[in-house]
Amino acid sequence: MITEQDLVHLRRCVELATRAVEAGDEPFGSVLVGQEGEVLLEDHNHVSGGDLTRHPELAIALWAVDHLTPVERAGATVYTSGEHCPMCAAAHGWVGLGRIVIASSSEQLTGWLGELGAPPAPVAPLPITTVVPSAVVAGPVPELAEPVRALHARSHARD
Structure with missing residues (x-):
């Protein structure tokens, strides 16, 4: 179930994703x-420098341990604006973080990237619960699908 408070945080995730595209x-x-209910950490993707592991979900897991x-x-x-990749899902599971709320799913992303003609990712787009069977995941959120899809289109248009 997605609450109004969940939507507030998911919209912030989309804002952070927008900031990532702008960067x-x-x-x-x-x-x-x-x-x-306090915000402990916010982050966005930082892979443009060449380190393709610089995902915000991994940064959150590492920060949480410390x-x-x-x-x-x-x-x-x-x-998160998009469902965790397997690397980030594994980190989430290993450090014992709680609930995950996603604006968009890996299945949606795979479809969008295919429509955009993007090459496949080097890692299989597995659902979080395939990697961490005990994970509690809510989402995706239909009202946020179009804004997230538009960000991916914008990002891949410049590639």
């Missing part, structure tokens, strides 16, 4: 929210 990066943005207890990590929620 020449791929359109992904993520927010980590603590169990009391700054949160296992109980705090389990009570936190990760919001």
Whole structure:
């Protein structure tokens, strides 16, 4: 179930994804929210420098290990403009982060990129729960699909 508060954080993720595109990066943005509802960390993709592992979901997992207890990590929620890739899903599972709320799915992204003629990603676009079977995932959110798709189109138009 997606709440109004979830939508607030997901819209922020789309804003961060927009910032990423404006900086020449791929359109992904993520927010980590603590169990009391406080925003703990925001980030967007930073892969344009050549390190293709610089995903915001991985940055959140690494930050969480350094700054949160296992109980705090389990009570936190990760919001993201696009479903975690397998690398980020694995990091999420390994560090014990809680719920994940996605604006768009890997299945949607795969379809959009195919329509745009983009080459396939080097890593299979697996659902988070295939990588982390115990993960609690909410989304995608239909009302955010078009804005996220438009960001991918904008990003791939410059390639």
